[in-house]
Amino acid sequence: MIKESEEDMAVVLIGHGSKMAYNKELLDGLQRLMELRGVFKDVRVAFMQLNSPSIEEVLRELAKSGIKKIVAVPVFLADGTHTTEDIPETLKIAFEGEWAELGRDVELIYGKPIGVDERIVDILLDRVKAAEAGNGE
């Protein structure tokens, strides 16, 4: 159940980033759909590498905008060095140094990746059926 407080919360969808357009298209598409749910005050996309905006840029923009609570979720299927080391380290340093003041009153929460879920199985079953249909069956 969505709580009132979440109306004052921003969500940052963190993508891997890629030289190809696909990962950014995925994150932008998910961001639009989540924004349409109208649950959070702000829904942003940020990339670990290669694409823009960076995690640091987005966290600092949100802090400047006055958001006091940010939940950052890695849009990854499973944990790995990116979600357990690289991204947490970037989140930790985003408000350090000259930015310490900016982040002092911001509650930053880091979520878990997608993981094993029946809804992923539902999607994979759809992809299997679409692949068959694509072969004229």
Add this chain to the structure above:
Amino acid sequence: MIKESEEDMAVVLIGHGSKMAYNKELLDGLQRLMELRGVFKDVRVAFMQLNSPSIEEVLRELAKSGIKKIVAVPVFLADGTHTTEDIPETLKIAFEGEWAELGRDVELIYGKPIGVDERIVDILLDRVKAAEAGNGE
């Protein structure tokens, strides 16, 4: 709607593979859930790299078992060089050379990755709520 013919079909869930356990745990978990759906004659996991079994191993095992139709789906969130180049190349060569005979009567269909989907947004919303709960809210 599931068709009768799919009862004679095998699905191969293709994972990225990783030195860490998370990716294999994800694929194994999704494989178990899909197997429980009871839709396909066989549901296997195969890895592009680092984990076992390999894509070649699984395709050849299935062909030897007499399966005539295999749908291989990349368990990736979005397309990239892995899904558009690396995996298709491996699928193409799996039955070449000494294996040409084995694969001659096997219909091999390659599916699309997960992509933008409302069900992914549902999962991400759950992860956001779980992250908040984890912070005692």
